[in-house]
Amino acid sequence: MAAKKTNPAFEFTIEYLKKNRKAAFADVRDAAAKKKLTLYPIMYGRAQALLGIVKQAPRGQGKAKMAKAAKAARSAAPAGAVKRGPGRPRKNPLPAFDGTIEGIVAAVKSSEQAKARYRAALEKIQSILSDALS
Numbered sequence: 001m002a003a004k005k006t007n008p009a010f011e012f013t014i015e016y017l018k019k020n021r022k023a024a025f026a027d028v029r030d031a032a033a034k035k036k037l038t039l040y041p042i043m044y045g046r047a048q049a050l051l052g053i054v055k056q057a058p059r060g061q062g063k064a065k066m067a068k069a070a071k072a073a074r075s076a077a078p079a080g081a082v083k084r085g086p087g088r089p090r091k092n093p094l095p096a097f098d099g100t101i102e103g104i105v106a107a108v109k110s111s112e113q114a115k116a117r118y119r120a121a122l123e124k125i126q127s128i129l130s131d132a133l134s
Helices: 008-019 025-034 041-051 063-076 101-133
Strands: none
Touching: 008 025, 008 041, 025 041
C-alpha cells in the first residue's frame, strides 16, 4: 500500500506554527508564498487544530448527525403527522368544535369570519378584472 502523500504547504504551515504558535494566517501565507507554496485558510486552521493551538470539535457533531437525528424523529412520528418548528402554526388548525355550546358558537363565528375574508377577496378580484377589461 502506498504511503499517504502530504501537502508541502501543509507541512510548511505545521513547521512554521511549531516555531511560532501565535503566528497570524497572513504571516504564514506570506512566508509560504516566498517558498512558492499556496496556503489556504483551511490548511492553517487544520494545522492549528493538529498542534492543539485551537480546540477542535469532536467528529460527528455537524450536519450528518443532525440529519440522522431528524430522520429518526420522522420515522418515529406517525405517518400523517409532520413535525413543524416551534412557534409555527399548524397547516390545518384543529377544529374549534368541542361539543359544547361555546364551541359551536366559536365554530360559527370563525366560519363567518372566513366567509367575510373570502367575499372581500372575491370582490377585489372582480374589481381588478373589471378595470382590466374596460
